[in-house]
Amino acid sequence: MYEKIIEMAKRRGFFWPSFSIYGGFSGFYDYGPLGVLLKDNIIRQWKESYLRDNAIFIDTPNITPEPVFKASGHIARFSDIASECKNCHAKFKFESVLSYNKIKEIPKNIEEANALINEYELKCPECGKRIDNAYDFNLMFKLNDMYLRPETAQGIFVNFRLLYNYNRNKLPMIVGQQGKGFRNEISPRQSLIRLKEFNQCEIEAFFDPSELNFGELFNYNKIMIVPNNSDPVEITVKDAYESKIVSSQAFAYFILKTQVLLERIGIENTKLRFRQHMPDERAHYAADSWDAEALIDDEWFEIVGIANRTDFDLTNHDLSSGESMKVSDSEKQFIPYVIEPSYGIDRILLSLMSQSYYSRDEKMVLKLNYDIAPYHVAVFPLMKKEELRNTAYDLSRKMKNIDPYIVYDETGTIGKRYARQDEIGTPFCITVDYQTLEDGTVTVRDRDSTEQKRIKIDDILSMNNFSSLM
Amino acid sequence: MYEKIIEMAKRRGFFWPSFSIYGGFSGFYDYGPLGVLLKDNIIRQWKESYLRDNAIFIDTPNITPEPVFKASGHIARFSDIASECKNCHAKFKFESVLSYNKIKEIPKNIEEANALINEYELKCPECGKRIDNAYDFNLMFKLNDMYLRPETAQGIFVNFRLLYNYNRNKLPMIVGQQGKGFRNEISPRQSLIRLKEFNQCEIEAFFDPSELNFGELFNYNKIMIVPNNSDPVEITVKDAYESKIVSSQAFAYFILKTQVLLERIGIENTKLRFRQHMPDERAHYAADSWDAEALIDDEWFEIVGIANRTDFDLTNHDLSSGESMKVSDSEKQFIPYVIEPSYGIDRILLSLMSQSYYSRDEKMVLKLNYDIAPYHVAVFPLMKKEELRNTAYDLSRKMKNIDPYIVYDETGTIGKRYARQDEIGTPFCITVDYQTLEDGTVTVRDRDSTEQKRIKIDDILSMNNFSSLM
Numbered sequence: 001m002y003e004k005i006i007e008m009a010k011r012r013g014f015f016w017p018s019f020s021i022y023g024g025f026s027g028f029y030d031y032g033p034l035g036v037l038l039k040d041n042i043i044r045q046w047k048e049s050y051l052r053d054n055a056i057f058i059d060t061p062n063i064t065p066e067p068v069f070k071a072s073g074h075i076a077r078f079s080d081i082a083s084e085c086k087n088c089h090a091k092f093k094f095e096s097v098l099s100y101n102k103i104k105e106i107p108k109n110i111e112e113a114n115a116l117i118n119e120y121e122l123k124c125p126e127c128g129k130r131i132d133n134a135y136d137f138n139l140m141f142k143l144n145d146m147y148l149r150p151e152t153a154q155g156i157f158v159n160f161r162l163l164y165n166y167n168r169n170k171l172p173m174i175v176g177q178q179g180k181g182f183r184n185e186i187s188p189r190q191s192l193i194r195l196k197e198f199n200q201c202e203i204e205a206f207f208d209p210s211e212l213n214f215g216e217l218f219n220y221n222k223i224m225i226v227p228n229n230s231d232p233v234e235i236t237v238k239d240a241y242e243s244k245i246v247s248s249q250a251f252a253y254f255i256l257k258t259q260v261l262l263e264r265i266g267i268e269n270t271k272l273r274f275r276q277h278m279p280d281e282r283a284h285y286a287a288d289s290w291d292a293e294a295l296i297d298d299e300w301f302e303i304v305g306i307a308n309r310t311d312f313d314l315t316n317h318d319l320s321s322g323e324s325m326k327v328s329d330s331e332k333q334f335i336p337y338v339i340e341p342s343y344g345i346d347r348i349l350l351s352l353m354s355q356s357y358y359s360r361d362e363k364m365v366l367k368l369n370y371d372i373a374p375y376h377v378a379v380f381p382l383m384k385k386e387e388l389r390n391t392a393y394d395l396s397r398k399m400k401n402i403d404p405y406i407v408y409d410e411t412g413t414i415g416k417r418y419a420r421q422d423e424i425g426t427p428f429c430i431t432v433d434y435q436t437l438e439d440g441t442v443t444v445r446d447r448d449s450t451e452q453k454r455i456k457i458d459d460i461l462s463m464n465n466f467s468s469l470m
Numbered sequence: 471m472y473e474k475i476i477e478m479a480k481r482r483g484f485f486w487p488s489f490s491i492y493g494g495f496s497g498f499y500d501y502g503p504l505g506v507l508l509k510d511n512i513i514r515q516w517k518e519s520y521l522r523d524n525a526i527f528i529d530t531p532n533i534t535p536e537p538v539f540k541a542s543g544h545i546a547r548f549s550d551i552a553s554e555c556k557n558c559h560a561k562f563k564f565e566s567v568l569s570y571n572k573i574k575e576i577p578k579n580i581e582e583a584n585a586l587i588n589e590y591e592l593k594c595p596e597c598g599k600r601i602d603n604a605y606d607f608n609l610m611f612k613l614n615d616m617y618l619r620p621e622t623a624q625g626i627f628v629n630f631r632l633l634y635n636y637n638r639n640k641l642p643m644i645v646g647q648q649g650k651g652f653r654n655e656i657s658p659r660q661s662l663i664r665l666k667e668f669n670q671c672e673i674e675a676f677f678d679p680s681e682l683n684f685g686e687l688f689n690y691n692k693i694m695i696v697p698n699n700s701d702p703v704e705i706t707v708k709d710a711y712e713s714k715i716v717s718s719q720a721f722a723y724f725i726l727k728t729q730v731l732l733e734r735i736g737i738e739n740t741k742l743r744f745r746q747h748m749p750d751e752r753a754h755y756a757a758d759s760w761d762a763e764a765l766i767d768d769e770w771f772e773i774v775g776i777a778n779r780t781d782f783d784l785t786n787h788d789l790s791s792g793e794s795m796k797v798s799d800s801e802k803q804f805i806p807y808v809i810e811p812s813y814g815i816d817r818i819l820l821s822l823m824s825q826s827y828y829s830r831d832e833k834m835v836l837k838l839n840y841d842i843a844p845y846h847v848a849v850f851p852l853m854k855k856e857e858l859r860n861t862a863y864d865l866s867r868k869m870k871n872i873d874p875y876i877v878y879d880e881t882g883t884i885g886k887r888y889a890r891q892d893e894i895g896t897p898f899c900i901t902v903d904y905q906t907l908e909d910g911t912v913t914v915r916d917r918d919s920t921e922q923k924r925i926k927i928d929d930i931l932s933m934n935n936f937s938s939l940m
Binding site for chain 1: 509631870881
């Protein structure tokens with residue numbers, strides 16, 4: 001399915017490798033016309049979902065000065081172990097060298113990596129000659145004394161004081177930021193899975209560490225929960241919290257909220273799980289981490305990371321900047337704790353497309369929810385006759401005044417047009433035919449059932465939206 | 471008004487200088503919680519407006535490889551004339567040095583700039599000593615062999631072939647991209663006016679050069695038109711085209727469309743004008759350019775640039791990449807012409823805020839259109855009593871299920887809360903009081919008229935949206 005999606009995504013205009021006319025540059029993808037609409041819809045769902053929880057949002061620059069990342073630990077520790085071939089000078093993530101040489105041991109630092117190089121006389125995956133010493137490769141893109149941010153989170157942390165003031169000095173405070181992150185990946189992976197420039201929607205939720213409570217743990221679908229110290233269990237998030245699999249109520253709330261959001265976007269419940277990081281798998285700032293993972297073909301991919309960043313970042317910015325990050329209530333002063341659900345929009349989009357794409361009668365259908373689909377309705381003339389075209393085009397224009405996500409199409413046979421709209425996920429197609437000219441009705445076709453029925457144009461144009469067209 | 475807006479924007483959470491805890495870095499601003507919502511609304515208006523014209527959109531990386539900008543002419547020509555002080559080593563845009571030294575002549579190149587330095591013995595605006603030779607300062611941010619894009623347009627041009635294919639090989643084709651642009655400005659200007667990292671919404675409209683026609687030139691409000699070779703005239707865009715002030719129908723259409731969009735966003739017709747560039751004022755790629763300019767206080771600022779880029783970019787990418795950018799119809803082969811309306815979102819937002827902010831009875835009101843305002847409705851309890859709070863909070867939650875852009879507020883007196891919502895532009899406030907508990911009605915207050923009336927909660931909750939709450 002993954003390969004099919006990549007092919008279809010380029011053919012239909014969802015996404016494709018960037019700068020292909022100049023030979024392509026690994027780690028960069030463009031969203032095409034349908035991908036932009038789909039991505040924007042996913043981001044809107046995220047934003048509206050968190051607005052309902054009284055979240056506030058911020059938008060800070062991609063370019064970020066060095067002191068921010070000195071404080072955040074990214075300059076010292078945001079790196080991969082890399083190595084280079086002595087002979088052909090190809091560069092590798094050290095993981096790839098180990099995997100090529102069939103070594104299972106995982107080095108924790110450069111010293112251990114170099115010990116493995118010497119012990120096993122590791123060979124270059126490209127040319128087979130010896131590889132050179134390992135070194136730390138910082139993943140940030142550098143511009144003189146600035147960097148491109150590797151995560152949107154720091155833009156929130158450095159503004160904590162202004163945001164807290166905006167929020168009338170109240171905790172919990174939920175802050176979101178949507179934007180680009182940049183990581184100079186040594187080995188970018190399959191298409192949207194590991195990009196050098198990627199789309200993030202991050203939430204930083206600030207708490208009094210003695211009160212990690214937020215929202216309501218309501219009952220919802222059971223989900224696969226994979227703790228790091230016991231067997232996987234299919235359970236509701238509420239029950240997982242009550243049986244102490246998840247450590248705090250607030251942490252459980254963001255897992256539940258993430259589950260609801262992903263299922264609303266269209267990720268299948270049976271192809272979604274929450275897995276707790278092993279202690280040595282966590283980022284440098286995290287005390288506990290759970291990943292939402294989605295199944296693409298038979299592989300699980302992280303699509304959301306939920307981390308307890310504790311007071312790590314705020315404490316470091318407090319020390320480095322001299323600006324106090326402490327808040328006080330009647331009894332004490334403290335630096336807030338942060339729980340961070342971080343949504344990888346590119347991976348969510350790719351998982352969604354993979355899980356939604358299926359074959360029906362030898363034709364492909366992309367079964368997207370109405371709110372997520374790039375276009376809601378396609379409008380066709382049955383044939384390219386003047387009177388049918390005029391009526392259909394005019395109908396599409398009037399419908400766009402109600403909802404701009406309407407597409408007019410007159411290219412190819414009606415069968416090809418239905419097939420095209422099915423493959424790009426359009427929920428409804430409307431066809432104008434000769435009967436339309438007589439009685440003002442059109443055929444409406446449902447993508448999933450392929451059922452058709454006739455509806456009056458006047459009734460369509462009196463709707464507020466087209467979600468219940470059939 | 472400009473100074474007031476800057477103060478209010480920070481105090482209320484629209485925008486503020488970035489990284490202030492680390493001392494601030496000129497040319498970078500954050501959008502705060504209200505600014506994010508306002509900016510997103512402006513961008514949505516742009517997107518939906520162009521969707522109605524069958525535009526397609528793309529989203530390409532900020533990081534862009536060198537060959538793209540070699541072809542586009544940005545590496546050779548996207549520069550300012552700069553100079554440095556021999557004594558204090560301060561760096562200046564050459565313009566600033568001239569202005570400090572009260573020289574009116576404008577050099578066209580480095581040679582002319584150096585001639586002026588010698589002729590007038592130009593002094594440093596900082597320390598008064600002699601300044602050094604002038605040099606070309608390229609405005610792009612460089613990352614090894616990559617650059618941060620100075621405009622989103624090139625991401626569209628390099629994808630012309632894929633987009634044209636998506637568009638079923640039809641012209642005109644209207645392509646949009648919304649995203650960040652980056653320019654290493656030597657002297658960033660007032661707040662959002664000239665940023666190093668800024669928000670652009672660009673449209674590239676591709677045409678057969680012999681058929682520069684698109685859309686319909688309908689009648690609309692008269693607007694001030696300032697041609698480069700005759701007197702300003704107040705006229706409809708349609709009449710301006712018919713009297714040949716604007717050269718092509720398509721160019722006139724995008725001026726008209728821009729006028730409609732800006733007026734819909736809330737820019738005042740009397741504080742908006744379209745001014746044609748003088749020939750020596752145009753960018754290196756443009757054959758004709760018109761700016762939409764908005765009045766902030768008594769100064770006009772470019773907020774949208776509409777340029778005829780001809781076949782400049784596509785021809786260069788055709789030559790540099792070896793990928794053909796030619797298209798053919800039944801009679802000929804040609805490289806399409808491009809008309810580019812480019813919207814500077816930060817400046818539009820700043821103009822809108824400046825023009826919408828006014829004093830009423832010694833209190834400030836931000837008169838934003840309903841569709842543009844960060845929040846549509848604020849919900850208050852009259853006082854912080856348990857029963858009023860619960861009812862008001864519950865009402866706000868239910869309203870958020872219909873429209874997430876609802877804010878609940880219980881801090882301060884009711885008078886202060888009205889004043890706060892007026893100042894941030896919220897069109898309606900709803901207050902829950904003791905009568906609510908008896909008869910299920912609430913007070914709705916209109917921001918502009920300050921009129922109040924009582925409405926049933928049930929009636930509010932049966933609405934599809936709250937735009938006609940009063």
